[in-house]
Amino acid sequence: GQNIDQPTEMTATEGAIVQINCTYQTSGFNGLFWYQQHAGEAPTFLSYNVLDGLEEKGRFSSFLSRSKGYSYLLLKELQMKDSASYLCGARTTAGNKLTFGGGTRVLVKP
């Protein structure tokens, strides 16, 4: 089975940095994905990690440690439009299924 945990909600100030942690336990791990989802909309892809280390893409960075079953998404220079839910998803080799954690709602305040 799979178990993916991430905080339910986080609040941060515009211009600040927020780190969203995700721990996972999954058999046949084949990659860790982060998606952003605004209310009522479909998720949009942010990042993908399959090897240990940090992947940087503009204001967003994602880190993975396979041995620890741990990932984080780092959001820098927060903007009001970054208020959304952030979904951590683990993919398995069996069927390439992508299973998500509960999502973290980030609220950016002025």
Next chain:
Amino acid sequence: GAVVSQHPSWVICKSGTSVKIECRSLDFQATTMFWYRQFPKQSLMLMATSNEGSKATYEQGVEKDKFLINHASLTLSTLTVTSAHPEDSSFYICSAGRQGPKTEQFFGPGTRLTVL
């Protein structure tokens, strides 16, 4: 990025009726598509894997006779909610991905189903 569409975007139906939702990959072929359900303020719950030309694979706890999946072509998968009841009201989202090791899943815009 690739485009995945869903139709309809929203539907309201009476209890006991069946509803069909279509998921299409518009600019690529997808041998596998995935169906998710999302309740308000909750995350995506994987329901099933739709396989082109073969039976769908359902996640534990998902009734295959309740949620019929057909993947008749490389660009179309359908989800039929049979004998819908109010508890089936939810946001249904499909996803599809290109082949390859780094393939990301592209999500459709979702279908909001309301059963009265």
